[in-house]
Amino acid sequence: MTETxxxxxxxxxxxxxxxxxxxxxWDQFKVHKGALAGSLVFxxxxxxxxxxxxxxxxxxxxxxxxxxxxxxxLAHPFGTDQLGRDIMARMMAGGQVSLAVGIVxxxxxxxxxxxxxxxxxxxxxxxxxxxxxxxxxxxxxxxPLLLVMSMLFRQPLSAVFGVEMGMFLLIVTAIGITSWMRTxxxxxxxxxxxxxxxxxxxxxxxxxxxxxxxxxxxLPNVLSPVMVSATxxxxxxxxxESALSFLGMGFPPDFPTWGRLVYDGIDYLxxxxxxAMLPGVFISLTVLSVNYIGDGxxxxxxxxxxxx
Amino acid sequence: MFNxxxxxxxxxxxxxxxxxxxIFLLLELSPGDPMADMPLTIPPEVREQMRLxxxxxxxxxxxxxxxxxxxxxxEPSHVLANMTGxxxxxxxxxxxxxxxxxxxxxxxxxxxxxxxxxxVGLSYIFGIMVAVPIGIYSAYRQYSWFDQAGTFISMxxxxxxxxxxxxxxxxxxxxxxGWFPIIYDTTLVVDSWYDFGLQLRQMAxxxxxxxxxxxxxxxxxxxxxxxxxxxxxxVRTARSKGMxxxxxxxxxxxxxxMIPVITVIAxxxxxxxxxxxxxxxxxxxxGLGALLITAIYASDIPMVLTLSVVFAILIVLFNLIADLLxxxxxxxxxxx
Numbered sequence: 123m124t125e126t127x128x129x130x131x132x133x134x135x136x137x138x139x140x141x142x143x144x145x146x147x148w149d150q151f152k153v154h155k156g157a158l159a160g161s162l163v164f165x166x167x168x169x170x171x172x173x174x175x176x177x178x179x180x181x182x183x184x185x186x187x188x189x190x191x192x193x194x195x196l197a198h199p200f201g202t203d204q205l206g207r208d209i210m211a212r213m214m215a216g217g218q219v220s221l222a223v224g225i226v227x228x229x230x231x232x233x234x235x236x237x238x239x240x241x242x243x244x245x246x247x248x249x250x251x252x253x254x255x256x257x258x259x260x261x262x263x264x265x266p267l268l269l270v271m272s273m274l275f276r277q278p279l280s281a282v283f284g285v286e287m288g289m290f291l292l293i294v295t296a297i298g299i300t301s302w303m304r305t306x307x308x309x310x311x312x313x314x315x316x317x318x319x320x321x322x323x324x325x326x327x328x329x330x331x332x333x334x335x336x337x338x339x340x341l342p343n344v345l346s347p348v349m350v351s352a353t354x355x356x357x358x359x360x361x362x363e364s365a366l367s368f369l370g371m372g373f374p375p376d377f378p379t380w381g382r383l384v385y386d387g388i389d390y391l392x393x394x395x396x397x398a399m400l401p402g403v404f405i406s407l408t409v410l411s412v413n414y415i416g417d418g419x420x421x422x423x424x425x426x427x428x429x430x
Numbered sequence: 431m432f433n434x435x436x437x438x439x440x441x442x443x444x445x446x447x448x449x450x451x452x453i454f455l456l457l458e459l460s461p462g463d464p465m466a467d468m469p470l471t472i473p474p475e476v477r478e479q480m481r482l483x484x485x486x487x488x489x490x491x492x493x494x495x496x497x498x499x500x501x502x503x504x505e506p507s508h509v510l511a512n513m514t515g516x517x518x519x520x521x522x523x524x525x526x527x528x529x530x531x532x533x534x535x536x537x538x539x540x541x542x543x544x545x546x547x548x549x550v551g552l553s554y555i556f557g558i559m560v561a562v563p564i565g566i567y568s569a570y571r572q573y574s575w576f577d578q579a580g581t582f583i584s585m586x587x588x589x590x591x592x593x594x595x596x597x598x599x600x601x602x603x604x605x606x607x608g609w610f611p612i613i614y615d616t617t618l619v620v621d622s623w624y625d626f627g628l629q630l631r632q633m634a635x636x637x638x639x640x641x642x643x644x645x646x647x648x649x650x651x652x653x654x655x656x657x658x659x660x661x662x663x664x665v666r667t668a669r670s671k672g673m674x675x676x677x678x679x680x681x682x683x684x685x686x687x688m689i690p691v692i693t694v695i696a697x698x699x700x701x702x703x704x705x706x707x708x709x710x711x712x713x714x715x716x717g718l719g720a721l722l723i724t725a726i727y728a729s730d731i732p733m734v735l736t737l738s739v740v741f742a743i744l745i746v747l748f749n750l751i752a753d754l755l756x757x758x759x760x761x762x763x764x765x766x
Contacts, residue, residue, distance in 0.1 A: 156585075258445055261749065263741035265707055269726050270456055270734065361591050365708055368593045369723060381593070388597055388712075395601045402594035410589040417585075 150422035157418020160411035167408055171217030180208035182215035182378055200400055204390065209383075209397065216378040216401060220360050221408070223293055223379075227359035230298030232305055232352050239309025240336055240344070244317060253310070256303050264300050268362065271296045272371045289373050293366060297359050305351045312344045346423035353416035357409040364405050380405045435754060442746045449742045450501075450735070454494050457731045484529060500526045501736060505536040512540065529730040538721065539737070543703075545616055546710070546717030550702045553637045557644025558695060564645075565652025565691075569660060570679055580649065587646030592639050596712035599635045610634050614715040636713040640706050644698070651694045655687040662686075689759045696752040700744040 151157055185205045194201050200209035242252030272292060279288035316322060317340070325339050364381025366372040373379050375386070380401040387398030472480070486493075504521045511520035525534040564584075568577040604612045610631050620629050659665070660683055668678045707719035714720070718737065725733035 156582075254445075257749075258448060261445060261742055261745045262449060263738050263745065266722055266726070266734070266738050266741065267453070267456075269723070270453070270738075273726060273729075274456060274459060357589065364591060365593060368708065369711060371726075384593055384597070391597055391601060392605055395605070398597050399594075399601070402591075402597065406586075406590045406594050409591070410586060413585060413589050 147422045151418050154414075154418035154421055156414040157422075160414030160418065163407055163411040164415060167217065167404065167411070168221065171214050171221055174214045175211070175218075178208075178211055178214060180211040182211040183207065183376060184211075194396070201394070201396065203386070203397060209400065212378045212383060213380075213401060213404060216380045216383050217404060219290070219373065219377070219379040220363060220381070220405070223290065223297070223363045224356045224360040224408075227294045227297040227301070227363070228352055228355040230294060231302045231355055231359070232348060234298065235302035235305025235351070236309050236341075236344070236348055238302065239306040240313055240340065242306070243310040243313025244332065244336060244340065249310075252306075256306055259300070260303050262300065265365070268296050268300060268366060269369065269371050272366060285374055286377055289377075293363055293372060297362050301355060301358060301362075305348065305355070308347045308351060309344050312347060313340055316340055316343055346419075349423060350416055350420045353412055353419055357412040357416070360405065360409060360412075431754075431757060435750070438750050438753070442750065446739070446742060446746060447498075450498065450739045451494065453735055453738045453742075454497070455490075457735055458490050497526065497732070497735065500524065501739065505534075505736075508534070508536050509540070526732050526736055528725070528733045530725065530728045530733065535733055535736045538733070539718065539740070542716060542718050542721045545614075545715055546703065546719065549614075549633060549636050549710075549715055549717065550640060550706055552633070553640030554644055554698065554702050556637065556641040557648055560641065561645040561648035562652055562691070565649045566656055566679070566684060566687075568649070569653045569656030569687075572657065577653075581653070584646040584649040584653075587642040588650065590642075592643060592706065592709050593712060595639050595642065596635070596709060599639060600712075603635060612713075614713050616716050636706075636709050636715055639709055639712075647698075648691065648694065651691050652687070655690050656683060659683045659687045689756065692759060693752040693756050696748055696755055699748050700741065703741065703744050 185207055200213060202208055203212070238252055238256070242249045242256075275292050276289070279292050282288060283291060322335065322339055325335055330339075360380075363372060363379065364384070367379050367381030368385045370385065373382055375382070383401035384398050384405070387394070387401065390397050488496075504523070504525055507521045508525065511517055525536065527533070528535050528538060531538065564580050568580040571577055600612055603609045611628075614632050614636065615628075618625060618629055618632070620626050660679075665678060665683060668682050669675075673682075703718065707723060709715070710717045710719040711723060722734065722737050724730075725737065
């Protein structure tokens with residue numbers, strides 16, 4: 123009995139039909155309960171923010187001064203604010219902005235980080251220069267710099283792209299260009315190791331040009347650390363945007379984001395505590411779930427753990 | 431090692447110069463006008479003279495070099511003079527003047543520093559004191575209920591932004607329970623036990639908020655580092671020689687696991703000085719973070735520039751210290 127057991131598992135392994143490696147990743151990801159719960163919560167929040175407004179009759183900026191400061195009711199599940207705007211609709215609109223900022227800023231920062239990481243890992247000649255630049259960015263005091271930048275470019279960008287779009291571009295760019303350094307370092311380290319592998323040598327020996335070598339052979343192999351830092355970056359970007367809005371340096375007052383809603387709600391903390399707490403809970407839930415997804419992804423994408 | 435330190439210090443100078451120049455140019459582009467708060471009835475020629483009096487008349491590079499001279503020579507001399515009590519050390523003449531208050535930037539920073547150091551510094555120390563034991567025990571009993579709970583709490587503490595936990599604590603402890611005051615009173619002079627109690631009460635919430643955040647981050651590193659070391663061969667050797675678990679974990683493993691954690695702690699120290707900007711804003715602690723925010727709102731260029739460069743110096747310095755500590759604690763690492 124004891125002897126047949128390992129044989130059987132060997133059989134299963136031998137006859138398992140070939141399949142995409144992403145199924146293995148998914149199998150490992152499923153085991154991580156926190157990551158599963160995180161994906162579920164994150165999915166629900168995304169649905170709430172992006173599909174919710176189709177079904178919700180109120181507009182986020184519709185002012186109904188007669189029904190202001192209402193508590194929770196069937197008509198207004200989260201109540202209304204001091205101008206009678208429906209808080210549920212504002213939460214949806216705010217979530218759209220916060221999530222969009224998080225995702226676009228993440229894409230930008232990952233793009234810059236991967237580009238700099240790959241280039242400085244692959245091309246010896248500019249490595250020193252690139253890494254000095256990374257160190258320099260790491261030494262910048264980020265939050266003060268973000269605040270100064272958002273104060274600086276607020277007017278000119280609003281004039282060119284309109285208030286909302288200008289602010290969106292400003293915040294996304296500001297977060298993107300101040301948060302790529304970690305990704306760049308991780309990617310550079312991986313590229314340095316990958317570059318010495320035999321298969322890269324083989325590819326180079328048949329005359330593969332650097333561009334294709336990077337795109338076909340090196341990039342796919344640094345994908346997993348990039349994905350992990352991408353998820354974590356969404357969380358950081360959402361927190362940074364909310365912090366900026368919270369300090370009054372983010373989007374304009376009539377344009378709700380979660381951070382802005384917390385900021386506005388603080389004034390009414392004594393009378394209507396839910397007004398500051400609800401958006402806070404949403405930010406926290408989003409960040410928590412994204413961090414759990416990142417944790418699960420890290421485990422799932424690590425081939426050393428996946429086999430166990 | 432000495433050569434390495436020297437080289438890094440020399441390399442830090444151009445880095446810092448570049449950062450200072452970048453921040454200066456950013457502020458130079460800024461549309462904010464330090465004269466914006468002045469009454470509109472001031473005639474334009476007087477307004478122009480007031481601008482000149484603020485030193486805004488000269489070309490940007492001259493202003494930058496003047497600021498650089500004041501920042502690197504005059505202000506340190508005053509700080510030294512204050513610290514040692516020797517007045518002759520201070521260089522007479524022009525100092526960096528804040529546009530808002532018309533008093534020297536160095537003095538204002540010296541006034542605000544204690545609040546930040548007390549609140550943020552204490553929370554950092556508490557964070558370390560909480561995080562290290564939790565990290566050790568979590569790793570030692572991996573996947574036990576303690577570990578699960580610890581990991582969950584550290585994940586929560588890591589994810590909850592301070593601008594959520596701050597108001598939440600305020601709501602519970604100030605508004606509903608009435609235990610702690612909402613606003614931090616900086617004018618409080620502690621000279622009796624009663625005042626000491628007040629000071630403790632007003633510090634409780636901001637310190638707790640920041641402690642939760644710091645502890646969450648350090649716990650994660652501590653646990654991961656302990657887990658890495660617990661599976662090493664030398665642990666088995668130590669156990670097989672008959673050492674007690676206490677010695678194995680607290681002497682052999684802990685000493686090795688502390689190496690990366692110490693560098694993480696050193697890297698976090700600049701954040702003590704930058705002052706948790708958001709927490710200070712929530713609880714109205716008028717520390718350095720709050721100072722920076724008001725300076726940015728008022729486009730007080732000398733203040734913003736000086737503070738940002740001080741922060742950058744701290745970051746560069748503690749990066750270097752972290753790297754050196756790494757070599758001090760880990761004999762395998764040699765910088766040559």
